[in-house]
Amino acid sequence: MVYVYDGSLEGAFSAIYQMFHDKGDVNSHTLVASEGLQYAIFEPVKTCETQPEWSNKVVQSILDTFGPEAFRRIGYAYLSEDAAFGTKLYRCLKRAYKLGERAMENLSDPDILALYKCYNAVARESHSMMGLIRFSELNKGIYYAHFEPTYDLLGLVIPHFKARLADQIWVIHDTKRKKAAFYNKETVHISDLDDVGALDFSSVEMDFQKMWRTYFDHIAIIERKNPKLQQQKMPKKYWKFLTEKDLSKNLLK
Amino acid sequence: MTANEKLSILADAAKYDVSCSSSGSARSGDKTMLGNTAMPGICHSYSDDGRCISLLKILFTNKCIYDCSYCINRQSNAEMPRAEFTPDEVVDLTIGFYRRNYIEGLFLSSGVVRNPNYTMELLLLVVKKLRAARFNGYVHLKGIPGADHMLIEEAGKYVDRMSINIELPTTQSLRLLAPEKKRLDMIAPMGFIKEKMSEYKALGRQFKNAPTFVPAGQSTQLIVGATADPDYKIIKISEALYKRMALKRVYYSSYVPVGRTAITVGPSIDLLKREHRIYQADWLLRYYGFTADEILTPESPNLDMDVDPKCQWALRNLHLFPMDVNRVTFLELLRIPGVGNVTARRIMAARRFGPLHFDALKKMGVVMKRAKYFITCSGKPFGASDMDPFRLKQLMLDAPKPLNNQLSLYELYPGQFGGNQNGLRI
Ligand code: SF4
Numbered sequence: 003m004v005y006v007y008d009g010s011l012e013g014a015f016s017a018i019y020q021m022f023h024d025k026g027d028v029n030s031h032t033l034v035a036s037e038g039l040q041y042a043i044f045e046p047v048k049t050c051e052t053q054p055e056w057s058n059k060v061v062q063s064i065l066d067t068f069g070p071e072a073f074r075r076i077g078y079a080y081l082s083e084d085a086a087f088g089t090k091l092y093r094c095l096k097r098a099y100k101l102g103e104r105a106m107e108n109l110s111d112p113d114i115l116a117l118y119k120c121y122n123a124v125a126r127e128s129h130s131m132m133g134l135i136r137f138s139e140l141n142k143g144i145y146y147a148h149f150e151p152t153y154d155l156l157g158l159v160i161p162h163f164k165a166r167l168a169d170q171i172w173v174i175h176d177t178k179r180k181k182a183a184f185y186n187k188e189t190v191h192i193s194d195l196d197d198v199g200a201l202d203f204s205s206v207e208m209d210f211q212k213m214w215r216t217y218f219d220h221i222a223i224i225e226r227k228n229p230k231l232q233q234q235k236m237p238k239k240y241w242k243f244l245t246e247k248d249l250s251k252n253l254l255k
Numbered sequence: 256m257t258a259n260e261k262l263s264i265l266a267d268a269a270k271y272d273v274s275c276s277s278s279g280s281a282r283s284g285d286k287t288m289l290g291n292t293a294m295p296g297i298c299h300s301y302s303d304d305g306r307c308i309s310l311l312k313i314l315f316t317n318k319c320i321y322d323c324s325y326c327i328n329r330q331s332n333a334e335m336p337r338a339e340f341t342p343d344e345v346v347d348l349t350i351g352f353y354r355r356n357y358i359e360g361l362f363l364s365s366g367v368v369r370n371p372n373y374t375m376e377l378l379l380l381v382v383k384k385l386r387a388a389r390f391n392g393y394v395h396l397k398g399i400p401g402a403d404h405m406l407i408e409e410a411g412k413y414v415d416r417m418s419i420n421i422e423l424p425t426t427q428s429l430r431l432l433a434p435e436k437k438r439l440d441m442i443a444p445m446g447f448i449k450e451k452m453s454e455y456k457a458l459g460r461q462f463k464n465a466p467t468f469v470p471a472g473q474s475t476q477l478i479v480g481a482t483a484d485p486d487y488k489i490i491k492i493s494e495a496l497y498k499r500m501a502l503k504r505v506y507y508s509s510y511v512p513v514g515r516t517a518i519t520v521g522p523s524i525d526l527l528k529r530e531h532r533i534y535q536a537d538w539l540l541r542y543y544g545f546t547a548d549e550i551l552t553p554e555s556p557n558l559d560m561d562v563d564p565k566c567q568w569a570l571r572n573l574h575l576f577p578m579d580v581n582r583v584t585f586l587e588l589l590r591i592p593g594v595g596n597v598t599a600r601r602i603m604a605a606r607r608f609g610p611l612h613f614d615a616l617k618k619m620g621v622v623m624k625r626a627k628y629f630i631t632c633s634g635k636p637f638g639a640s641d642m643d644p645f646r647l648k649q650l651m652l653d654a655p656k657p658l659n660n661q662l663s664l665y666e667l668y669p670g671q672f673g674g675n676q677n678g679l680r681i
Contacts, residue, residue, distance in 0.1 A: 013362040016651045068418075107604035110615035133309075137355045145354060152494040162293075163356075168286045169389070170354055187286065213259050221312065222302035225511060226527065231305030235298070245357070246300055 009035040019056035033088030079120035150178035218246035263345035268317035282473035290392030310362040319366030323433035360393030375402035428482035472503035487556035591628030
């Protein structure tokens with residue numbers, strides 16, 4: 003049976019509730035988000051409604067059985083936007099309930115490992131984003147950053163920047179998912195945000211960008227150039243958002 | 256000179272100093288402050304040589320009255336352009352970079368102008384100004400050898416980490432290459448900082464608002480390859496520094512000959528590779544419970560460039576293997592080549608649910624290429640129980656090289672072929 007949910011995490015938990023209720027062999031069920039649904043010819047399809055009550059039951063049960071850390075990992079795994087997240091979650095939970103309390107630590111199990119890998123990829127990228135996000139100062143003292151992370155992790159980096167850049171107004175804009183976090187020195191709110199167009203930079207912004215590029219160029223030991231290592235540590239897909247690596251800006255130099 | 260021009264000179268001058276870590280301190284700020292420090296440390300970029308950029312690493316000035324022959328800033332290096340920041344320039348640069356999320360904080364060092372005390376006072380002024388501007392990010396300050404302890408103590412209240420570079424492994428090599436520097440000028444302040452750290456920690460336990468003192472601890476740097484000192488001497492010193500001085504990190508910088516009067520010494524083995532192996536050995540000291548004497552011996556005092564230090568140890572101690580991953584303790588797991596810290600923890604956690612098999616080990620991060628010769632799973636060998644160290648080593652090499660390349664057998668197996676180094680005492 004192919005179970006279909008609406009793509010939200012709540013929806014996934016509601017569907018899990020039904021799937022556990024329906025029983026059956028683990029290999030006979032899959033769970034997919036409605037937008038990722040391929041036309042299924044040979045299998046029956048069951049569309050699941052999102053029911054907060056069911057979803058809450060599943061969440062509570064996960065918390066009670068496996069603890070908050072396990073739940074956090076599931077949340078991260080969801081943000082991986084992995085097309086197979088639903089099925090991976092289902093299979094992982096099926097195994098975990100058999101094994102009991104600390105089951106989520108049992109990475110020797112392929113189904114538990116599969117979900118762990120989704121979690122780990124998101125955790126890793128959000129840690130590196132804490133370093134790679136670049137702010138520019140706009141005219142009215144607003145610090146603006148745009149980025150396009152592989153995973154949907156805007157919400158995960160907010161607490162870090164809220165604590166760190168506490169005394170400045172900032173915006174972090176995920177231009178791929180067209181949403182942004184706004185911080186006003188007090189609270190953060192997230193809302194949709196389209197392309198912002200041409201930016202009006204503060205008078206000193208270009209000086210700082212130039213000095214950062216100077217620093218970047220001069221801190222490297224040229225005798226030991228190692229582009230392979232550099233790219234391995236800092237994949238090219240991030241470069242267009244990096245002040246020190248953005249080629250269009252380097253051309254202006 | 257513009258700040259940008261100064262930056263280019265004073266970043267250049269600082270780049271051979273390797274320590275660029277912002278870890279080891281977790282301190283939160285409040286809404287009126289800029290910055291905090293994060294425990295695991297964050298890399299903000301990777302320079303063209305592939306090294307992590309975490310801190311703004313600069314010298315306050317590269318003018319220097321001394322003439323240490325391994326250093327590009329030595330007085331006699333006449334073609335070196337010189338510059339000096341003002342304290343405000345350093346403060347503006349640090350804060351400007353920090354607000355844009357370029358860096359975790361500042362790593363400030365300096366050449367010695369006039370005398371050690373005068374220089375230390377300048378550095379102290381910078382960190383004071385930085386904190387007065389409500390900057391709460393990470394600050395790593397170099398202590399100037401020979402400066403008054405009072406100045407060191409004062410500076411320690413404003414910074415997260417302090418380091419005094421020991422530079423060379425032995426007193427003899429120091430006398431040779433940095434005749435104006437005294438060993439004691441480096442060791443004494445280290446001991447002093449260690450004492451103060453525990454004093455202030457005790458104070459902190461008594462009074463909530465007591466000042467902190469170098470909360471992220473102290474580190475140091477050793478230059479590798481500027482003298483003929485063997486690896487054994489180097490890791491023996493590191494071990495002593497970790498144990499007796501309670502250092503957080505020892506950094507190793509492979510010597511880059513710079514300037515016209517650069518010194519050249521030692522065998523022409525790949526210095527970067529050697530640095531890499533020494534870091535691995537250092538890792539074994541800090542996280543894997545190895546002692547320096549387990550890693551190397553006076554009889555074979557140099558690390559093998561072909562296999563990592565843990566493999567070298569395992570090959571010398573084959574009587575301890577194979578180990579059964581389903582039975583041995585955590586500390587024993589850590590001794591298996593190809594099993595790292597994270598993997599060992601995963602194995603311990605997963606073992607509770609039943610015995611592990613080889614395919615699961617691989618998925619959990621065990622590097623089977625190395626581990627397979629040293630482990631069994633519930634008594635079963637992997638099918639590679641070839642326990643002859645010579646053959647084993649060949650099997651484990653990353654890219655098997657023909658035996659007759661530049662390295663002679665003597666160099667590969669100094670122990671077996673009567674290799675001997677004189678004067679191995681620290
Ligand atoms: S005192 Fe420091 S900066 Fe001056 S020459 Fe010696 S190592 Fe270089």
